[in-house]
Amino acid sequence: MRNFVLGIVITILVLLIGGLGLALLGFLPTRANHAPPDMERHFAMSALDNSVERHAPRLNNPVPPTDENLIEGLKIYTMNCALCHGGIDRQPSTLAKSFYPPAPNLILHPPDDEEWHVFYVIRTGVRYSGMPAWDKTLSEPQIWKLTAFLTRVEKLPPSVQDYWKQSSGAAPPTGTPEGHDHE
Numbered sequence: 001m002r003n004f005v006l007g008i009v010i011t012i013l014v015l016l017i018g019g020l021g022l023a024l025l026g027f028l029p030t031r032a033n034h035a036p037p038d039m040e041r042h043f044a045m046s047a048l049d050n051s052v053e054r055h056a057p058r059l060n061n062p063v064p065p066t067d068e069n070l071i072e073g074l075k076i077y078t079m080n081c082a083l084c085h086g087g088i089d090r091q092p093s094t095l096a097k098s099f100y101p102p103a104p105n106l107i108l109h110p111p112d113d114e115e116w117h118v119f120y121v122i123r124t125g126v127r128y129s130g131m132p133a134w135d136k137t138l139s140e141p142q143i144w145k146l147t148a149f150l151t152r153v154e155k156l157p158p159s160v161q162d163y164w165k166q167s168s169g170a171a172p173p174t175g176t177p178e179g180h181d182h183e
């Protein structure tokens with residue numbers, strides 16, 4: 001039994017050291033200019049989702065979703081996020097596909113996660129991807145306004161929709177099958 005356990009430990013060590021060795025010898029791919037394989041994408045997305053489930057505090061959004069706060073969220077989005085995640089003019093971001101993994105279009109495909117989940121991802125970023133942590137750049141109330149906006153992109157109140165149209169010339173997505181966009 002002792003030898004069996006020892007065998008397992010040694011095997012794990014050999015795999016680990018072998019893996020590190022291969023990485024140091026330059027066998028790990030580092031190119032970011034192609035889409036991740038499906039298996040890698042599914043694995044990474046599940047790992048990310050489950051890690052956020054495990055680590056993120058279950059907070060309620062302290063910022064009420066008033067028209068003013070939603071418009072504020074829209075402005076913060078346009079200034080900081082549209083470059084990678086697509087603008088409110090509904091044009092795709094030119095950079096989105098240059099990241100590994102690519103940056104999702106948050107206007108055409110807004111997040112359907114709970115607000116505490118979205119808040120956590122924005123505040124802490126996503127390691128091994130191009131998604132920055134925003135806790136050093138934006139204040140918590142600003143991140144909550146962004147969260148309120150992003151989780152309501154398809155169901156904004158009329159006056160916020162008007163503001164959106166006036167500032168971009170495009171209508172906000174409604175999430176209905178007719179109005180549904182494909183990238």
Ligand code: HEC
Nearest residue numbers: 080081084099101102103104121122126129130131132134
């Ligand atoms: C420099 C490019 C870049 C900027 C700027 C950026 N992001 Fe990201 N973001 C990414 C990338 C790349 C990913 C994909 C990470 C992944 O798939 O794991 C991502 C992922 C996300 C996700 C997770 C989506 C999901 O599938 O769960 C959210 C939410 C998000 N970003 C919000 C924002 C917000 C809000 C801002 C602005 C404050 C922002 N991002 C700014 C590159 C960026």
